[in-house]
Amino acid sequence: MARKKTLNPKLFQKGKGNYRFRRFINGKDKEFNTKTTDRKEAEKFVAEYLSAERLAEEQLRKKKNPAQITKLVMETIDSNYEQLPLEDVFELWYSHSPNFSTTSEAHQQKRKAWFTKFVNFCLSQGLTSFDEVNESIAIRFKSFLLKERYSPRNMNEYLAFLSSVYKMIDRLKSLPFRNPFVPEVIQPQKVSKKSEATHLPFDEDMLARVMKTAAEEGQDWLDLFIVGSQTGMRLKDAALFKWDEIDGDFIEYSPEKTINFGNTARLPISPHLANLLQRRKKQNQNSPYVNPVIAQFYMNGSWPTKKSKKIVEKALGKETTQLSKEGRQRRKNGCIYSFHSFRTTFMTLLAERNVEVRDAMNMLGWESVEMMRLYEKIRAKGREARDQRNKEHINNLVELKFEIPEPKSQPLCPTKEALKRLILLYSNVTIGKIYGISSKAVGNWLVKFRLKRQGRILSPDVKVDEIQRVRRELMVA
Numbered sequence: 001m002a003r004k005k006t007l008n009p010k011l012f013q014k015g016k017g018n019y020r021f022r023r024f025i026n027g028k029d030k031e032f033n034t035k036t037t038d039r040k041e042a043e044k045f046v047a048e049y050l051s052a053e054r055l056a057e058e059q060l061r062k063k064k065n066p067a068q069i070t071k072l073v074m075e076t077i078d079s080n081y082e083q084l085p086l087e088d089v090f091e092l093w094y095s096h097s098p099n100f101s102t103t104s105e106a107h108q109q110k111r112k113a114w115f116t117k118f119v120n121f122c123l124s125q126g127l128t129s130f131d132e133v134n135e136s137i138a139i140r141f142k143s144f145l146l147k148e149r150y151s152p153r154n155m156n157e158y159l160a161f162l163s164s165v166y167k168m169i170d171r172l173k174s175l176p177f178r179n180p181f182v183p184e185v186i187q188p189q190k191v192s193k194k195s196e197a198t199h200l201p202f203d204e205d206m207l208a209r210v211m212k213t214a215a216e217e218g219q220d221w222l223d224l225f226i227v228g229s230q231t232g233m234r235l236k237d238a239a240l241f242k243w244d245e246i247d248g249d250f251i252e253y254s255p256e257k258t259i260n261f262g263n264t265a266r267l268p269i270s271p272h273l274a275n276l277l278q279r280r281k282k283q284n285q286n287s288p289y290v291n292p293v294i295a296q297f298y299m300n301g302s303w304p305t306k307k308s309k310k311i312v313e314k315a316l317g318k319e320t321t322q323l324s325k326e327g328r329q330r331r332k333n334g335c336i337y338s339f340h341s342f343r344t345t346f347m348t349l350l351a352e353r354n355v356e357v358r359d360a361m362n363m364l365g366w367e368s369v370e371m372m373r374l375y376e377k378i379r380a381k382g383r384e385a386r387d388q389r390n391k392e393h394i395n396n397l398v399e400l401k402f403e404i405p406e407p408k409s410q411p412l413c414p415t416k417e418a419l420k421r422l423i424l425l426y427s428n429v430t431i432g433k434i435y436g437i438s439s440k441a442v443g444n445w446l447v448k449f450r451l452k453r454q455g456r457i458l459s460p461d462v463k464v465d466e467i468q469r470v471r472r473e474l475m476v477a
Contacts, residue, residue: 152189213315232346265365
């Protein structure tokens with residue numbers, strides 16, 4: 001049964017705050033703030049709202065533009081309502097998003113270009129205010145992105161970014177349509193799983209060559225690669241590694257990729273990393289970052305990403321670091337050895353030593369079940385490899401390949417169940433031949449088990465083959 005709107009919504013307060021009221025709109029229970037603590041002013045606001053609502057419903061029946069209706073409603077409710085121009089939103093959001101300012105320049109420029117595209121789309125729809133964007137506009141914008149042939153991964157990232165902007169602005173300024181880009185309305189696109197061949201772990205020889213090449217580029221780049229190899233950090237976390245993330249003999253940090261999930265990684269400091277930190281501490285650099293040069297590079301552009309890729313390619317050869325085009329469905333060459341391989345190597349080493357998945361999660365700061373499944377798969381592969389090596393070791397032990405003598409045959413001992421079945425088919429003489437005893441001994445066994453024959457059975461000439469067959473059956477039983 002459809003829920004009906006109340007004709008006179010009840011006013012209520014939260015503590016001593018402004019009067020509020022609720023309305024059931026588009027299947028959702030929404031709360032409205034009258035922005036006053038005066039009861040009479042609040043009742044006046046509600047009356048104006050109900051008048052505007054009826055006007056909006058009348059305009060909808062006439063199939064008017066939803067954006068114009070929104071504007072009309074807001075103007076009717078409160079002539080002093082200050083709408084937020086689309087062009088001013090990004091700067092407002094940026095000033096209230098401190099984490100965003102720590103990202104690279106390239107990352108920031110990409111988001112700014114995304115928002116500019118969104119603003120231009122809204123202007124093409126006749127909108128000038130951020131407040132006018134509703135769920136219908138959001139759905140149309142997603143359709144627009146589909147026509148622009150955005151990949152599912154990029155589209156999901158784009159829409160999530162807009163959702164985060166609306167979520168922040170709604171907290172600062174109560175928006176009439178709240179967040180129109182919520183996942184319940186704008187459903188994410190399905191993303192195909194990445195190939196397991198992506199980001200393979202370094203073997204021992206590869207690791208030595210990569211570290212040697214990094215050393216040729218200078219101390220700062222070598223230290224970046226040491227941090228990656230000793231912690232399994234992603235490139236961004238390693239480049240922006242801070243002193244306040246050190247907790248005694250441990251490192252505790254929030255991986256930037258999953259910072260919104262509240263995940264933290266905590267792992268012990270290795271001897272190599274301890275030496276690096278001690279050396280860097282003696283330099284007494286006035287910076288919150290362990291490696292301030294690399295941190296500055298990362299915040300100002302994509303140079304660390306490109307440089308680290310070149311180091312790995314120089315160490316291993318470009319033909320080794322790139323995924324073969326054969327069987328791939330990606331437009332660009334897939335990189336299978338990069339800085340991220342340090343993370344895969346770290347994970348593989350933990351799996352090979354059979355470290356429990358929860359301990360590995362704690363050290364690497366995982367957020368997804370998929371990573372846990374992949375880790376368990378690597379552990380299983382490690383067990384299979386160990387089993388195969390152990391099997392080869394055992395098979396190659398010459399000392400264990402001695403000749404095993406035939407065992408002495410054990411005498412067949414009569415049982416009650418066997419005799420009960422045999423006396424129905426054979427005489428005592430034949431049963432004696434089967435067990436290798438005399439017919440008198442067979443009689444004694446029958447007395448012992450209190451078995452009696454139903455009638456006399458003659459002793460036909462039973463063949464040796466049949467006696468042997470019965471013996472084998474009794475031995476197996």
